[in-house]
Every structure is written in structure tokens, then in C-alpha cells.
Amino acid sequence: MIIRRSKFVLVSTQFICTTQELLLLSNMFGLLLIVFVVLIILWHKIRTHHWIKRQVPGPQPWPIVGNIAEHLFGRKTIGQVIKEIYRKYEGYPFVGIFRATHPCLLVRDPEFVHKIMVTDQKAFYNNEFNIDKKIDPLFGQNLFVLRDQDWKDTRQMLTAGFTSLKMKFMYENLTENARRLVEFIQNHPTAEDDGIETRELTKRFTLENVASAAFGIDGKCFESFTELSEFMKLANSVLEPEALSLSRILIQLNAIFPVASYFISFRIIPKEIEQKLVQIVSDVVKYRKENHVQSNDYLQFISQLAKEKGFDDTEITAHSVTFFFDGYESSSNVFTYLLLNLALHPQYQEKIREEIRKVEEENNGEITYDTLNEMKWLDACFYETLRISPFLDILVKKCTQSYKYTPENPDFKKLSVKLYPGDTVIIPYSLLMNDEKYFENPDKFMPERMMNRDNINKAIFFPFGSGARVCIGQRFGLMQIKLGAAQVIKNFQISPDPKTKLPIRLIPFSFLNEVKGGVFLKYKRIERKN
Numbered sequence: 239m240i241i242r243r244s245k246f247v248l249v250s251t252q253f254i255c256t257t258q259e260l261l262l263l264s265n266m267f268g269l270l271l272i273v274f275v276v277l278i279i280l281w282h283k284i285r286t287h288h289w290i291k292r293q294v295p296g297p298q299p300w301p302i303v304g305n306i307a308e309h310l311f312g313r314k315t316i317g318q319v320i321k322e323i324y325r326k327y328e329g330y331p332f333v334g335i336f337r338a339t340h341p342c343l344l345v346r347d348p349e350f351v352h353k354i355m356v357t358d359q360k361a362f363y364n365n366e367f368n369i370d371k372k373i374d375p376l377f378g379q380n381l382f383v384l385r386d387q388d389w390k391d392t393r394q395m396l397t398a399g400f401t402s403l404k405m406k407f408m409y410e411n412l413t414e415n416a417r418r419l420v421e422f423i424q425n426h427p428t429a430e431d432d433g434i435e436t437r438e439l440t441k442r443f444t445l446e447n448v449a450s451a452a453f454g455i456d457g458k459c460f461e462s463f464t465e466l467s468e469f470m471k472l473a474n475s476v477l478e479p480e481a482l483s484l485s486r487i488l489i490q491l492n493a494i495f496p497v498a499s500y501f502i503s504f505r506i507i508p509k510e511i512e513q514k515l516v517q518i519v520s521d522v523v524k525y526r527k528e529n530h531v532q533s534n535d536y537l538q539f540i541s542q543l544a545k546e547k548g549f550d551d552t553e554i555t556a557h558s559v560t561f562f563f564d565g566y567e568s569s570s571n572v573f574t575y576l577l578l579n580l581a582l583h584p585q586y587q588e589k590i591r592e593e594i595r596k597v598e599e600e601n602n603g604e605i606t607y608d609t610l611n612e613m614k615w616l617d618a619c620f621y622e623t624l625r626i627s628p629f630l631d632i633l634v635k636k637c638t639q640s641y642k643y644t645p646e647n648p649d650f651k652k653l654s655v656k657l658y659p660g661d662t663v664i665i666p667y668s669l670l671m672n673d674e675k676y677f678e679n680p681d682k683f684m685p686e687r688m689m690n691r692d693n694i695n696k697a698i699f700f701p702f703g704s705g706a707r708v709c710i711g712q713r714f715g716l717m718q719i720k721l722g723a724a725q726v727i728k729n730f731q732i733s734p735d736p737k738t739k740l741p742i743r744l745i746p747f748s749f750l751n752e753v754k755g756g757v758f759l760k761y762k763r764i765e766r767k768n
């Protein structure tokens with residue numbers, strides 16, 4: 239209706255416009271276009287000057303797309319684009335690049351990385367995300383996006399929820415979920431012949447774990463092979479890797495044009511999802527209170543904090559949601575890559591099986607929390623997976639105090655850089671650990687090199703981050719992935735299904751490094767002798 243009416247106006251305009259008026263209109267449009275292009279070129283010249291005036295080397299940026307055109311046009315992930323620049327500037331301690339219109343310093347020298355992440359972290363402790371907690375009360379209070387004093391206070395408060403003792407308490411629930419995972423694979427109609435899409439499979443497991451730990455509920459993630467439970471749908475509606483959801487577009491917008499987030503306030507978690515999450519948490523908290531139920535999970539820890547600090551239901555939910563979002567996607571992604579690497583290198587499956595047999599023999603047939611940490615091959619395969627198949631490529635930090643760096647390592651050119659509050663630095667998290675300067679045959683899956691991890695330079699290999707912002711959920715992540723992997727390897731011989739396209743390709747616009755087309759693995763049941 240509306241379209242028709244506007245068409246009518248246009249048609250009638252054509253009738254009443256004289257040829258001269260039309261000419262004038264098109265001239266004006268042409269003039270405006272020229273002014274726009276000139277402004278873009280001028281702005282680009284001023285922007286380009288950003289690194290030139292600081293005498294920082296770097297590739298020539300294009301207007302608007304900067305140095306990341308191939309990412310913006312959907313041909314490569316941001317990590318792949320930055321990897322090419324990282325490699326081209328061998329011997330340089332840092333490179334000045336433009337992520338679209340935004341100047342960023344790509345740090346190459348591991349000593350500089352270590353200073354930013356650990357020794358001089360007070361000048362860099364904010365992450366780049368900028369989400370207003372008044373607009374998005376759940377994601378805005380996520381530890382990863384909090385800044386300055388807010389981050390410090392929240393980090394200090396939540397650390398006690400992630401101790402070894404707290405993990406041990408949660409281990410029992412996770413063991414039950416691992417049992418359900420094995421049962422699910424065992425009964426799966428295509429497990430042996432056509433394989434199972436494994437990112438979807440591992441997500442069921444990690445989601446079930448966070449459902450019980452952070453929300454105190456059963457996520458019903460193993461109830462059906464085809465249908466998604468309500469909880470799974472809820473999780474998918476926020477962070478679905480291939481879906482072009484609004485939150486995904488906004489995450490990209492924030493990464494490409496961070497300046498936009500100062501003008502547009504946006505939420506990552508839609509209002510209706512926020513309401514559902516708050517409802518789930520407040521119902522469980524209310525039920526536990528009325529029925530005097532004590533639990534050992536993360537929600538119990540947050541409820542206890544709530545009493546001391548006077549949190550309302552939204553605040554309790556926000557902290558549970560931190561555990562939920564940061565706890566299931568990253569772990570499911572790493573768990574998938576671990577299974578893929580083991581499927582491609584079956585000799586390590588056998589080594590892990592041998593370890594499991596030994597551990598079970600010594601512990602009445604059980605894999606306990608402590609023995610999980612004693613399995614050296616499982617540990618080595620896990621860390622080698624984090625190195626060779628990183629779930630992220632870069633970490634982005636904001637400078638909060640003026641800072642000067644000059645390399646001391648003679649391997650790097652003696653160049654200095656001065657950074658000011660508001661400047662952005664890119665830490666090449668995965669590029670360092672896949673650089674042949676630091677790891678021989680970096681493209682080869684060699685868990686042996688992780689057997690003596692203490693000898694690896696922590697300025698190069700820091701899969702959980704480092705310094706004050708190191709991953710708070712490291713213990714939980716390790717525990718759920720190792721436990722899940724141990725149970726899968728113990729019960730199944732896994733191999734790649736031809737549907738998995740090798741070498742793998744990544745989805746260009748995904749927040750985490752996701753395999754295009756999925757990871758299909760076959761699971762063949764191992765018959766146990768007793």
C-alpha cells in the first residue's frame with residue numbers, strides 16, 4: 239500500500255517536473271556526491287597520518303575498509319587477514335594497521351605482548367567492548383566487557399566462585415552429564431555410519447553443564463536427536479555462529495567500527511531473552527529459598543553474594559549469564575577441535591585410553607577430579623589443540639595511560655612507539671603460537687611438545703590469556719572438556735567422516751573460529767572386556 243502510494247508520488251513528480259528542474263536536481267545530487275567523496279578522501283588522509291606521524295610502519299590502508307577489506311567482503315576471518323600482515327612484517331616489533339577506519343597497533347614482539355598483558359597491565363587492562371549496562375543489564379555486566387573499577391570490583395568478587403574446591407563440588411554433576419553424552423552417542427542412529435556433527439554434539443554437553451552450574455536446572459540437551467530443548471533454543475537465539483542475527487551484526491559493528499558504539503547504544507541480549515533468563519534464575523532462587531535447598535553450584539555462590547551485596551534478580555542473572563555465555567561456547571568450540579584432532583591422529587586416542595585404564599584401575603573404576611589432572615597425554619592433546627586450532631585469533635586491549643615501548647630484543651628493529659589513552663592494541667594471541675620462529679612445524683599436531691609445558695615461553699603461549707584478566711573460568715573449561723573427552727575416547731573409536739571438508743575452512747564473520755560446513759565425526763563403540 240505504502241509502496242504504491244510513493245510510486246504514485248514519484249510518477250506525479252515526473253509529470254510536474256520540467257526537464258530543467260530535473261537537470262538541476264541531478265546536478266545537485268552530483269555535487270553532493272563529489273563533496274561526500276572529497277570528505278572521505280580528506281578524512282582518510284588525516285586518519286592515515288595517525289601512524290605516519292608516530293613513525294610506525296604498516297601497510298597502506300584503503301578508504302573506509304582500511305587493511306581488512308578481505309574480511310569485510312566475507313572472504314577471510316579477521317584473524318586470517320591479520321595473520322598475513324603479521325607474517326609480512328617479520329622483524330618489526332609492531333605494525334600500525336587500520337581495522338576499517340580504526341587505527342590499531344598490531345604487536346609482534348612477545349616482550350611487548352607480555353608487558354601489555356602482565357607487567358604493565360595497569361596501562362592496558364580494558365578490553366575493547368563497550369556495552370552500557372543500563373541498556374543491556376545482562377551482557378553489560380559480563381566480566382569480559384566491564385571496564386576500570388567496575389571490572390576490578392566484579393573480578394575480585396567473582397574469583398571465589400571459581401576455586402578448585404568449587405570445581406570439585408561441581409564435578410559430580412558434570413560426571414552425570416558426561417554419562418548422558420556417552421549414552422546419547424551410543425544411541426545416535428548415525429554415530430557409526432554417517433557420523434555426528436560434533437560442534438552441535440559438544441554444545442549439548444557444555445550447555446547442559448552450564449545449565450546445571452549457573453542456573454541450577456536441567457537443560458534437557460540430550461533428550462532428542464532432532465529437536466532442540468527450550469534451553470538450547472534460548473542459548474542459540476543469542477549466539478548462533480552462522481545466523482545473521484542482530485546481535486551478531488552488532489558484535490561485528492563494534493569490532494569493525496568501535497567508534498560507532500560511542501554513538502549507538504546497543505544490546506547483545508534481546509529484551510525478551512533477558513526477561514526469560516531473569517525468570518529462570520529468579521524461579522530457581524525462589525524455589526531454593528522456600529524449600530531450604532542448598533546446592534554446591536555457581537548459582538548458590540551468586541545467591542550467597544546477593545544476600546551480602548543486596549543484588550536484585552537482574553544482577554544475580556547477569557552474573558549467572560557470565561558463566562553461561564563464557565562457559566559453553568568457548569569450551570564447546572575447543573572440545574570439538576580436540577575431538578577432530580584426535581580423530582585425525584588416532585595414535586593419541588590409544589595413548590589416552592591407556593591412561594584411562596591405569597587411572598580407573600587405581601581408583602575403583604572411576605575418573606576423579608584429581609586423576610583427570612594426572613592424565614599427561616590428555617593434557618598434552620588438549621593444550622596442543624588450543625595451540626594449533628585456536629578458538630580465537632586476537633585479543634584487543636585499550637590503552638588507559640600514556641606508554642612508550644622500545645624493543646630490547648635484537649631480533650626486532652629498534653623502533654619506538656608512544657601510545658596514548660584510547661589507543662587500541664591487537665595481541666596476536668594465536669599467531670604467536672603458530673609462528674615457526676617459536677614452534678617447529680607449527681602446522682603439525684604434536685602433543686609431545688606440550689609434555690613439558692613449563693619450558694614454553696609464557697609470552698608466546700598463553701591460551702587462557704595472562705595477567706589480571708586471565709580467563710576466570712579456566713578450571714571449569716579444563717574440567718568439562720577433559721572429562722567429556724576422556725569419556726568419549728574411553729567408549730568410542732573416533733574417525734573423520736568425509737562430510738568434514740579437509741583442510742578445514744573457517745566461517746569469516748563468526749566471533750569464534752568456527753569450521754565451515756561443520757565437523758562430522760564417526761563414533762564406533764568400543765566393546766569392553768569386563
Ligand code: HEM
Pocket residue numbers: 381382383393560561562564565566568569572624629633701702703704706707708709710711712714715716719
Ligand atoms: C577451553 C576453554 C576456554 C578458553 C581457551 C578460554 C580462554 C579465554 C581467554 C583467552 C580469555 C581472554 C583473556 C584476556 O583478555 O587476557 C578469557 C577470558 C574470560 N573467560 Fe575464558 N576460556 C575458556 C573457558 C571459559 C569458561 C568455561 C568460562 C566460564 C565458566 C570462561 C570465562 C571467562 C571470562 C569471564 C573471561 C573474562 C575475564 C576478565 O576479563 O576478567 N572462560 N578466556
